[in-house]
Amino acid sequence: MKDFIIPQFPPGDDRDMGTKIGTGAPVSLVIDGIAVTVPAGTSVMRAAAEAGVDVPKLCASDNIEAFGSCRLCVVQIDGRRGTPASCTTPVAEGMVVHTQSEKLRKLRRGVMELYISDHPLDCLTCSANGDCELQDAAGAVGLRDVRYEAPVGGRLDNHFARRNGAEVNALYIPKDDSNPYFSYDPAKCIVCSRCVRACEEVQGTFALTIEGRGFDSRVSAGAIGDDFLTSDCVSCGACVQACPTATLQEKSVIELGTPQRSIITTCAYCGVGCSFKAELNGDQLVRMVPYKHGKANRGHSCVKGRFAYGYAKHKDRILNPMIRNSIDEPWREVGWDEAMAFAASRIATFRSIMAASPSASSPPAAAPMRKPIWCRN
Amino acid sequence: MKIYVPMDSAAKALGADEVARAILQHAGARGLDVQMIRNGSYGMIWLEPLVEVDLGQGQGRQAYGPVTPADVPALLEGKLQSLGPVQEIPFLAGQTRLTFARCGVIDPLDLDDYEAHGGLVGVKRAIAMGARDILQEVVDSGLRGRGGAGFPTGIKWKTVADADAAQKYIVCNADEGDSGTFADRMIIEGDPFSLIEGMAIAGIGVGATRGYVYLRSEYPDAIRVLTDAVDIARARGLLGPNVLGSPHAFDIEVRTGAGAYVCGEETALLNSLEGKRGTVRAKPPLPALEGFMGKPTVVNNVISLATIPVIFEKGAGHYADFGLGRSRGTVTLQIAGNIKHGGLYETAFGVTLGQVVNEIGGGTASGRPVKAVQVGGPLGAYMPVEKFDTPIGYEEFDQQGGLIGHAGLVVFDDTADMLHMARFAMEFCAVESCGKCTPCRIGAVRGVETIDRIAQGDTAAIELLTDLCDTMRDGSLCALGGFTPYPVMSALTHFPDDFATQKEAAE
Ligand SMILES: Cc1cc2nc3c(=O)[nH]c(=O)nc-3n(C[C@H](O)[C@H](O)[C@H](O)COP(=O)(O)O)c2cc1C
Ligand code: SF4
Ligand code: SF4
Ligand code: SF4
Numbered sequence: 001m002k003d004f005i006i007p008q009f010p011p012g013d014d015r016d017m018g019t020k021i022g023t024g025a026p027v028s029l030v031i032d033g034i035a036v037t038v039p040a041g042t043s044v045m046r047a048a049a050e051a052g053v054d055v056p057k058l059c060a061s062d063n064i065e066a067f068g069s070c071r072l073c074v075v076q077i078d079g080r081r082g083t084p085a086s087c088t089t090p091v092a093e094g095m096v097v098h099t100q101s102e103k104l105r106k107l108r109r110g111v112m113e114l115y116i117s118d119h120p121l122d123c124l125t126c127s128a129n130g131d132c133e134l135q136d137a138a139g140a141v142g143l144r145d146v147r148y149e150a151p152v153g154g155r156l157d158n159h160f161a162r163r164n165g166a167e168v169n170a171l172y173i174p175k176d177d178s179n180p181y182f183s184y185d186p187a188k189c190i191v192c193s194r195c196v197r198a199c200e201e202v203q204g205t206f207a208l209t210i211e212g213r214g215f216d217s218r219v220s221a222g223a224i225g226d227d228f229l230t231s232d233c234v235s236c237g238a239c240v241q242a243c244p245t246a247t248l249q250e251k252s253v254i255e256l257g258t259p260q261r262s263i264i265t266t267c268a269y270c271g272v273g274c275s276f277k278a279e280l281n282g283d284q285l286v287r288m289v290p291y292k293h294g295k296a297n298r299g300h301s302c303v304k305g306r307f308a309y310g311y312a313k314h315k316d317r318i319l320n321p322m323i324r325n326s327i328d329e330p331w332r333e334v335g336w337d338e339a340m341a342f343a344a345s346r347i348a349t350f351r352s353i354m355a356a357s358p359s360a361s362s363p364p365a366a367a368p369m370r371k372p373i374w375c376r377n
Numbered sequence: 378m379k380i381y382v383p384m385d386s387a388a389k390a391l392g393a394d395e396v397a398r399a400i401l402q403h404a405g406a407r408g409l410d411v412q413m414i415r416n417g418s419y420g421m422i423w424l425e426p427l428v429e430v431d432l433g434q435g436q437g438r439q440a441y442g443p444v445t446p447a448d449v450p451a452l453l454e455g456k457l458q459s460l461g462p463v464q465e466i467p468f469l470a471g472q473t474r475l476t477f478a479r480c481g482v483i484d485p486l487d488l489d490d491y492e493a494h495g496g497l498v499g500v501k502r503a504i505a506m507g508a509r510d511i512l513q514e515v516v517d518s519g520l521r522g523r524g525g526a527g528f529p530t531g532i533k534w535k536t537v538a539d540a541d542a543a544q545k546y547i548v549c550n551a552d553e554g555d556s557g558t559f560a561d562r563m564i565i566e567g568d569p570f571s572l573i574e575g576m577a578i579a580g581i582g583v584g585a586t587r588g589y590v591y592l593r594s595e596y597p598d599a600i601r602v603l604t605d606a607v608d609i610a611r612a613r614g615l616l617g618p619n620v621l622g623s624p625h626a627f628d629i630e631v632r633t634g635a636g637a638y639v640c641g642e643e644t645a646l647l648n649s650l651e652g653k654r655g656t657v658r659a660k661p662p663l664p665a666l667e668g669f670m671g672k673p674t675v676v677n678n679v680i681s682l683a684t685i686p687v688i689f690e691k692g693a694g695h696y697a698d699f700g701l702g703r704s705r706g707t708v709t710l711q712i713a714g715n716i717k718h719g720g721l722y723e724t725a726f727g728v729t730l731g732q733v734v735n736e737i738g739g740g741t742a743s744g745r746p747v748k749a750v751q752v753g754g755p756l757g758a759y760m761p762v763e764k765f766d767t768p769i770g771y772e773e774f775d776q777q778g779g780l781i782g783h784a785g786l787v788v789f790d791d792t793a794d795m796l797h798m799a800r801f802a803m804e805f806c807a808v809e810s811c812g813k814c815t816p817c818r819i820g821a822v823r824g825v826e827t828i829d830r831i832a833q834g835d836t837a838a839i840e841l842l843t844d845l846c847d848t849m850r851d852g853s854l855c856a857l858g859g860f861t862p863y864p865v866m867s868a869l870t871h872f873p874d875d876f877a878t879q880k881e882a883a884e
């Protein structure tokens with residue numbers, strides 16, 4: 001039996017736990033035979049994630065409220081009818097949950113088959129290849145076949161083909177490249193609303209909505225006639241980060257390919273000090289993703305840290321500590337040890353001057369108050 | 378003399394306004410002293426416009442119908458063939474009218490007439506009882522939601538009453554989008570005070586001070602009548618800071634929907650009422666705990682709420698005495714489609730489907746044999762004639778793979794092509810889907826295409842359609858996507874021949 005869980009994330013572990021964790025009194029339940037205790041108000045999905053059980057999901061993400069729209073995360077609960085969505089079902093004491101059964105597998109495959117029937121099958125040339133939750137989910141549910149096809153002489157309604165035979169596909173919406181940092185390609189959208197909710201709940205800008213209803217539902221920025229650039233969007237990138245597919249994608253990823261390694265770092269701009277995951281290919285920075293366990297920013301950031309990282313490779317970028325004795329001297333690059341020792345000695349000097357001074361509020365004019373070290377890393 | 382001409386929109390669609398105009402014209406020309414009352418409809422649609430004349434000589438109200446403007450001179454001269462007193466027309470005489478007792482009888486906007494016919498007795502009794510007993514009375518009545526799901530109304534009210542919140546709401550679902558249904562509209566147009574009184578009792582029972590009626594825009598007459606009735610109720614103290622002089626505050630606002638079927642689903646309705654997109658919310662949280670503006674909210678259908686006054690007037694026991702099994706009280710059947718005597722028929726639960734169609738409705742209007750009856754709106758199963766013994770009751774229909782829903786029946790004769798009806802069910806779902814969840818958003822469109830393949834003789838597509846229906850039924854977020862498989866699969870199961878003909882023709 002697992003004890004009460006206080007989430008612990010080793011550095012770099014930014015697994016998506018599906019939903020936020022509750023705040024109530026401890027509740028114990030059993031998921032796929034694993035006993036787990038979580039605070040009341042936690043979803044079954046989150047409890048499963050805490051117990052190490054991954055329930056397939058597409059519309060849930062742990063920095064936004066559960067939505068219950070993709071229907072992949074269905075589970076069975078002893079004594080309850082049907083197949084509730086685990087992301088919107090709160091845990092209850094003594095609950096016995098099953099995340100795998102023939103019925104659930106069939107249902108998930110059925111949902112996945114529908115998704116893929118309205119999705120272009122161009123994974124190999126897609127900018128999210130290898131970094132796509134839709135791809136992962138199709139694999140996890142074991143989708144092997146899409147049986148939907150057009151009736152003879154008719155068409156299979158879809159959003160991805162420019163043309164339906166000889167006709168122009170009225171449902172096809174071309175890519176919106178207006179934003180300098182990311183593009184929106186409706187052909188790949190699964191309408192999970194994660195972007196809309198991220199813009200509302202994470203960023204608070206309300207730039208996005210879903211327009212139309214039913215099969216016509218599409219993500220829309222601003223009012224009719226707006227594109228991303230003319231909308232209220234502030235280019236924070238929260239929507240791009242939330243998107244499980246290549247629909248909202250950083251242009252840098254489209255250009256440079258999927259990043260292969262990452263480093264946790266701090267934004268070089270302002271005093272908020274947002275944590276980022278700098279994602280790279282070799283020494284080529286591909287994108288900066290706000291780090292979800294960063295204490296200052298909790299997975300969100302502003303446009304500067306997110307996209308304006310051109311400084312990373314700028315020739316004037318300061319990469320090593322520099323010191324100088326006074327402002328009329330040029331900066332001198334030194335190692336960290338020397339820099340720290342220098343700073344320590346200057347602070348000590350300053351302290352003794354202050355102690356001797358009759359008024360602590362008026363340090364001598366020559367006091368070394370100006371930044372003795374310059375460094376950003 | 379008093380002449381009653383319905384202002385119900387079904388009667389108006391059949392010419393009631395023209396008849397009323399002709400009556401006033403002729404009476405004026407002849408100097409007759411006519412007092413015209415625009416009443417509600419009794420619900421015998423094939424007799425509309427049904428005009429009643431009370432000569433004031435003790436014979437009571439004599440019914441005539443259907444009356445055309447050309448009949449008016451004869452009507453005024455007493456030469457038109459009468460149907461006799463309206464209450465003696467067999468279709469009406471056979472009914473148990475509790476919810477609809479006043480509908481057609483009174484002037485819908487005359488609060489005194491309402492009171493003279495048993496109105497306001499219920500709310501006065503409720504005020505005297507107090508909240509706890511109000512809730513118990515509703516539980517004891519056995520009333521279940523008439524909007525679709527049949528959830529016990531008393532339990533819902535108790536949940537809201539027990540919730541701890543500074544503000545609670547009563548929301549009346551008057552979106553009535555189901556095909557073949559019109560009971561909500563009829564009661565609002567014919568006896569709006571019963572709804573207002575029911576909502577006031579609900580408010581007092583659960584501790585809610587505000588009520589909203591979400592009324593569909595396609596019902597302009599109902600909107601007008603209800604808005605006027607609310608104004609009158611407020612002016613007369615039935616609504617306001619002290620309901621009928623009691624310490625309870627309750628007021629109602631009428632809001633108009635924008636015309637989406639899915640906005641009849643309670644959570645989509647609440648979103649729409651809040652000014653948001655009408656998409657379905659995942660449950661939990663239940664609207665009873667986090668409803669309108671996140672506050673505990675009773676969402677009830679018009680008929681559920683309009684039945685409350687008679688329960689309090691006559692007592693829960695009186696109401697619960699009618700019915701069958703766990704379906705207590707009366708059901709307000711709406712008989713439509715290819716039927717000889719269509720209209721509203723209120724009767725105790727337990728009457729069989731066959732009785733309703735063949736005896737009460739008199740069979741098809743076309744005179745051809747009945748093929749299927751869709752019960753419960755566009756999400757209800759097609760019931761074949763073999764299931765005509767099924768009594769009208771929630772559990773009884775459930776066991777037969779059907780549902781009562783809002784109790785609308787649409788009758789089809791043997792010319793109906795059930796493959797076409799299955800396709801229509803999928804198409805309806807595709808058009809009305811809110812687009813939130815995948816099984817419905819994409820599934821309904823795929824359903825139409827797959828049925829088209831079946832129509833072309835592609836037998837492999839039948840298995841795919843069955844799988845798709847499983848996915849939609851078990852996977853959808855709400856009953857729109859979740860119940861569309863019922864009409865589709867019932868058509869496929871009960872009428873397999875209709876799904877094979879094209880193939881044979883092709884071979
Ligand atoms: C797609 C859909 C449409 C619905 N439309 C209506 C409607 O028009 N009127 C209604 O009263 N209930 C409708 N319902 C049922 C409501 O969600 C809800 O159950 C009902 O208003 C509760 O009231 P009741 O308990 O009094 O029946 C609909 C449900 C669904 C899924
Ligand atoms: S970039 Fe930020 S502001 Fe712009 S749409 Fe996305 S979430 Fe909203
Ligand atoms: S753009 Fe991405 S996040 Fe937004 S709805 Fe489409 S797939 Fe989901
Ligand atoms: S991302 Fe924006 S808010 Fe955060 S540290 Fe950088 S500049 Fe400051």
Ligand code: SF4
Binds near residue numbers: 809813818859
């Ligand atoms: S079943 Fe259809 S109407 Fe209901 S939530 Fe899903 S998409 Fe919306």
Ligand code: FES
Binds near residue numbers: 056059060067068070
């Ligand atoms: S993850 Fe639960 S419904 Fe999408």
